[in-house]
Amino acid sequence: MKVMLLVPPGGYFAERWRKGSSMPPLGLLYIAAVLEKDGHDLKIVPADILQLKFRQIQDMIRHYQPDIIGVTSTTENRFQSFKLIKKAKEAYPQALTVLGGPHASMAPEDCLAHLPELDVVVIGEGEETMKELCARWAEKADFHIMEKIDGLAFRHNGQIKVNPRRAPILDLDALPFPAFHLIPFEKYNFRFEVPGQGLLPAINMITSRGCPFNCNFCATPINWGRQVRMRSPANVLQEIEYLKDKYQVDVFFFFDDTFNANPKRVAKICDLIIERRLNIYWKCDIRLDLIDRPLLEKMKKAGLFHLSFGLEAGSERVRNEIIHKKINIDDFHRVVKWCLELDIIPNAFFIFSHPTETWEEAQETIRIIEQYRDQIEGSIAILHIYPGTPLEKTAKELGVLPPDFSWARPHPPRIITLPTAQGDVPLFLHKLTWSQVSELIFRWSFSQRKVSLLDKIPQVIKNIRSFQDLWRYLIMLVVYCRLKLRKFFQKISPLLRSRD
Incomplete structure (x- = not known):
């Protein structure tokens, strides 16, 4: 079997790469090592590190012609993963599209319900599930085999089915080391x-x-x-x-x-x-x-x-x-x-x-x-609010998230996110106001000597999606200026008193 494993391009993690904090994708590398050991032909494309465009990834898919395309997902970067699944299926429709990683594991039905191009979700640890999926798919490319594989969710004949979770891997020593040799290691910073x-x-x-x-x-x-x-x-x-x-x-x-x-x-x-x-x-x-x-x-x-x-x-x-x-x-x-x-x-x-x-x-x-x-x-x-957590349930009960909230649809304007700074994850804001939270952030930054508002302006402009976003950033600007003025007057007040 030819298996292509993909890290989506751009988004939050591309920003981390530019800041010099990008780590190799261990989850994919463990899965790749297991599949390679099982005799499959593997190709890993870390599109974030390679700074690839979706069009370039599609060209690579057409050239490689994989039987299975696997994409990793985090809640921070999920929309990039969703787009990549769509582009992958568009480039090579006969490939089986698989979404894994933390986000897909926490919201498998939501992913399948809103992504018609997605065939399968791997839930939780992916090594043994992907190994069995590849082996069975190689024998018979038929969706009926999915029903026998623990740790999968899939769509068949318009119905979404979620299988029992796979038992955890108890002997981690039995896993091969991550397949670092399949990525451009020298490009990670x-x-x-x-x-x-x-x-x-x-x-x-x-x-x-x-x-x-x-x-x-x-x-x-x-x-x-x-x-x-x-x-x-x-x-x-x-x-x-x-x-x-x-x-x-x-x-x-x-x-x-x-x-x-x-x-x-x-x-x-x-x-x-x-x-x-x-x-x-x-x-x-x-x-x-x-x-x-x-x-x-x-x-x-x-x-x-x-x-x-x-x-x-x-x-x-x-x-x-x-x-x-x-x-x-x-x-x-x-x-x-x-x-x-x-x-x-x-x-x-x-x-x-x-x-x-x-x-x-x-x-x-x-x-x-x-x-x-x-x-x-x-x-x-x-x-942050993550799917499947007790906090998500609390957020819906308190109205921070609407009852029909979907992680696969664009956020309503009233849901607050800071995509560049902390990923495209809804923020839990209920008791405290945005002004109060902004003050806490800036007070922390002053204590760490890490804040530079001018450096953030291009990112702020880039992330404005609605009038509500613009209004929140203006509030942050007002809070920042107020705190700076307060610090300035605290600094000069002893001088003014000494003159008196």
């Missing part, structure tokens, strides 16, 4: 600033899948499941050594949702890195209440230089009763303190505009950010 070393090429790795926790906004349990499945330390080290030798990278981003879900495994991975004297640098995302000082010291010795963790909200009520994060603020302060003492860069994630979050509670979050001004990296976002 994923880099990290390592203290004392400068800006170095980096690569992303997944060492576990799944998340047992219950955050209301998170789609990970839907995509990967709640059961955490982990690669063995030996298998992780084998891939690190392979990538270091093959691609000359010394910086690794362990892209797990919770790298320290099993602290003993983390300690063993660190022991192996130290024993083998790999001299690598790495970063990861952790959960605050699953780490102690001795483990962090060992991680530092093994090359950890950057540690990310989510607090999400300063308010304990919002954090634990609304988000269901179940994290203590003392754990946050303690881990930040350890990081600063050990010369590890702490990066905290914060989110504004949670359900029922008041202005006073949002102030608690911004005060924590300002407390650690210049000491931590802080990443903020307005709360």
